[in-house]
Amino acid sequence: MSGINKVILVGHLGKDPEVRHLDGGVTVASFPLATSETYNKDGKRVEQTEWHNIVLWRGLAEVASKYLQKGKLVYIEGKLRTRSFEDKEKVKKYVTEIVAENFTMLGRKSDFEQSPTTPTHQNPETKIDDEFTIGPSDENGDLPF
16 A cells, blocks of 8 residues: 655745746745644643745646735645755755645635736636635646656
8 A cells, every 4th residue: 555645734825925937937836834723731822833835836836926925824735745955065954845736725705816907817737716726637746856
C-alpha cells in the first residue's frame, strides 16, 4: 500500500501572493498562511498561530495572484513537500511547503469580486465555480519537480 500525503488548511493570507515566471513560461505563486487555534490554559484563553508556506503552480498560481490578497480567508488542499537548497554561505537549508492542488476562497462573495478595470479572462487550466473553488482541470496535476 502506498502512503497518503494530504494537507487541508483553513487560514488567512499573511501577505499578497508573490508571483514569479520561470523558464518555459511556468508561473509559481507563494504566500504565508496563518492558521490559529485556541485553548484554555490556567483559566485563560490562549491563541496559538502557526505559519505555513504555500506554493501554487501554473494556472492555479495565476488565479491566486488575481483573487487572493493579504488577510483573505482561504481553504487549501495540497501536499507537504520538503526541499533543500544552499544559501549564500554554502550552508544546506531545508524548507517545508504546502504545494496546493486547489483552494476555495471563503467569506463573502463580494470580498473576491474583481473591479471593473481588472481583466476577466480565465486560464483554461483552472476553473471557478459558484463556490469559488479553484483547482487544476487536469486530475494528474503534474508538478515541475
